[in-house]
Amino acid sequence: MSGIKLLLILVIAVLIVVLLKYVQIKRQIRNLSKQMTDLTTGKSEKMLNISLVDKDIEQLAAVLNQYNEKQRQSIASTLRHEMYLKESIVNISHDLRTPLTVILGHLQLLKKENLSAGQKQRIETIFNKAERMKELIQTFYDLSVIDAKEVTPVREDFNLTNLLINLITENAPALEAKGISPVIGLPDYSVYLHSDYGMVERIFQNLIINAIRYSSGSIKIDLKQGKEKSAIFIIENPIDSKVEIEPNRLFERFYTGDKSRHNSGTGVGLAVVKLLTDKLGGNVFAKIENDTLTISLEIK
Structure with missing residues (x-):
């Protein structure tokens, strides 16, 4: 037991x-x-x-x-491959933009020559395709920026007035193609800024291109020195009264007021403007009054 x-x-x-x-x-x-x-x-x-x-x-x-x-x-x-790819897109888009601008400028001059109807038609076709290529290159750049998780400003002192003048000169063929003579307001002195040159250049470039694309007749640009070494940039352009635009949505990704997309806009450019402006500690907003779109930018 x-x-x-x-x-x-x-x-x-x-x-x-x-x-x-x-x-x-x-x-x-x-x-x-x-x-x-x-x-x-x-x-x-x-x-x-x-x-x-x-x-x-x-x-x-x-x-x-x-x-x-x-x-x-x-x-x-x-991640390393994606970063390398994005950097490559940025560098390639920047490198391609300069020769394309030269090409567009010479094509614009050729259009004024005494050419036959057939030659003028060919020049016009080449010009339009080159403009489209320039827009695509910019879109690739914008998408690479907007998808980047980390965009860190590298600040330096530079002449903002000269940057703006260079960009207006660079976009002269597009302005002339639409018959626009921009009204430019600059102070008697140069406006300087301590910020990221590349980011500010992209912000201004996108704002100018947006105004050219959607302007129904003219463009007004103003640049002045703000308080505490900030810079204030204002760009205005009349818009087609038939196009419905919501100003508070202009800086959303892929938003375009022109639903027909006949202006070939992707709705990315102004989203990049907002993203980069935030990175630089600035402010940007849009308003529409009397069929005129005004975008005001302050970079601190």
Whole structure:
């Protein structure tokens, strides 16, 4: 009888040990599951804890750690490739814009020559295609900027007046093609700014192109020095009264007031203006009064 009791006690003891180990294993499985969830959701970057009571679970955790490390390397490689691609798009778009501007300028001059009707038609076709190519290059740049998670300003002192004059000169073929002679208001002195030259150049370029594209007759540009070394830039252009534009939505991605898209706008340019202006600590807003669109920009 005592032997049966001893056997029963032994069986109970074994069951208790097995139950305790089962509870430990369950707890560690839940812990591993939580760690994996934290890893996949980005809440944690720590490797899985492999100091476990069960060797099989420990081996599984080690395999999962190897998988996680490969995933990290793959993601890092993809991010490096994306950054390189975006930088390449920015550099290529900038490099292509200058020769295209020269081409457009010479085509504009050729259109004034004494040419035959057929020659004029060919020149006009080339000019329109070159303009379209310039717009596409700018769109590629804008999309690369708007998709970038990190856009960090690199600030320097530069002459903002000269930058604006250069951009107006660069866009002279497009202005002339639409018969627009911009009214430019500049102070008697040069306006200087301590900011990111490339970002400010892109902001001004997009605002000028937007005005050219949607203007129904003229463009007015004003630049002046603001308070505390800020700069204020205002650009106005009349718009077609038939085109419904919501000023408070102009800086949204892919918003275009012209639903017919006959002006080939993508709705990206002004979104980039807003993004870069925010990065520079500035303000930009739009209003429409008497069929005139006014965009006011302050860069601090």
